[in-house]
Amino acid sequence: MVHALTLLAALSAAGASVTASPLGPPKPPKQFVSGNDVNPFVGRKLFANPKWATKLEATYNSFNSKGDRTNANIVRKVQKTGTFVWVTSRSGLSEIDDAIRAARTEQQRTGQKQVVGLVLYNLPDRDCSAGESAGELSSKNDGLRIYKEEFVKPYARKLKDAKDLTFAVVLEPDSLGNAVTNMGVEFCKQAVPVYREGIAFAIKELQLENVGLYIDAAHGGWLGWADNLPLAAKEFxxxxxxxxxxxxxxxxxxTIRGFSTNVSNYNPYLVTNETRPAYTEWSPSYDESHYASSLSPYLTELGLPAHFIIDQGRVALPGAREEWGEWCNVEPAGFGHTPTADQGVLKNENVDAIVWVKPGGESDGQCGLAGAPRAGAWFGGYVEMLVKNADASVKA
Incomplete structure (x- = not known):
């Protein structure tokens, strides 16, 4: 999954600022807010995928062989950290079955309720603006029907049959971001109606009591500019x-629970005004917490829920990027803050949780760094860097 940013018109708002609220009262009804308006992460542990933990064994052994016990021990902590499971093809639907089995085992072993994080990511004509994560389906080859019947419907059935677990599902990263800013790309222009219909269908199919749905809202460097905020809310x-x-x-x-941001990207959750990068100048969304706060009033005005989960699976170190458009295997970076729903950490009532959506160590694509493997393939040297630069909450 990639973040090719064609910020059409976004940067033209230099000097513009976002107001506290786009429109005054009266407010419309919360027409798209779930009646069961509960944060699925409160009182639950984000499921730690044993498949990802197994991949990290090589990282542990690498540090251990060098006598680096400090970083080897950090790997052990990372292996127990919850991450989302990506389901990106019809054959990959079995990943849901594996996650359900493992989560049930963990729930029974520990007595701790689990919230299983899943990504639903298989739209026809996926990744229309970049192509590093193009998928298996094409709208020209009956892709939308196949997506609905052979991917979304069985996906939903599996979750419906696991009522003893809670799920948080991120819907189609990047797709609607392209609808807001990349209609000048012909492939995106043709793909967007398919994206809309496909995501709408997934929302209808996943109206389940044990599922919290989060539409992907790209990230602050993409849709968080003052001109783009109302356009994004309108698209959703x-x-x-x-x-x-x-x-x-x-x-x-x-209905949906809310929105996911920063999926597979590198933006920090919160920075001080004094330490914000120069490329965020004029943006009200210079970190992901501020993006959630900037977008929220526009969502509320349209009857949408202003709840967010924010990916901090990887965070770029200060100075790593010269612009937000650098999205691929950014160096240097580290594991971000551990997943939490604690408002003492979040300090933003619009945010449900910090989560790790992107499993660190999986490449963004054959870009960014020399020798980087294809998107989704394991990138051993990169994950060692993430460990070395991990947030203090990971090392604690």
Whole structure:
């Protein structure tokens, strides 16, 4: 999954600032907010995927062979940290079954309720603006029907049959970000109607009591500019409206819990105004917490829920990037703050949780660094860097 940023018109707002609220009262009803409006991360532990932990054994052995016990011990802590499981193809649907089995085992062993993080990522014409993570389906080859019938429907059935677990599902990273800023790319222009219909269908299918849905909202460096904030909210409302089209007169609205940000990117959760990077000048969304706060009033105005989960699986170190558009295997970077729903850490009531959506060590693509493997492949040297530069919360 990649973040090719074509910030069309976004940077034209130099000197613009976002107001505290885009419009005054009265507020519309929360038409797309779930009646069961509960943060799924409170009182639960984000499921730690044993498959990812197994991949990290090589990292542990590498540090251990060098006599580096400090970083070897950090690896052991990272292996127990919750991450999301990516489901990116029809054959990959078995990843859900494996995660359910492992989460049930852990829940029974520890007595700690688990929230299983999943990414639903297989739209036709996926990754229209870059191509590093292009998927298996094409809209020209019946891809939308296949997506609905052979991917989304079985995906939903598996979650419905696991009522003893809670799931947090991130829907289609980057797709609607492209709808907001990349309509000048012909492939994106053709793909966006498919994206909208596909995500709307997934929302309808996943209206389950044990599932919290989070539409991907890109990140602050992409959609967080003052000009883009209202456009992003409008795009999300368009998809939710489509999910509710043609429903029975008395049927309950299809709803979501909120939005995911910074998925597979490197932005920090919170920085001080004095330490913000120069490339964030004029942006109200210079870190992901501020992005959540900047976007929230526009969401609320359209009846959308202003709840966020923010990926901190990897965070760029200060000075690592010269611009937000650097998204691929950024160096240097480290594991970010450990997943938490503690408001004492979050300090933002719009944020449900800091999470690790991108499993650190999986390459962003054959870009960014010489010798980087294809997207999703294991990048051993890179994960060692993430360990060395890990946030203090990981090392504690």
């Amino acid at each position: 409302a368009t998809v939710l409206s489509l999910a509710n089209a043609n429903k029975a007169p008395n049927a309950r609205n299809a």
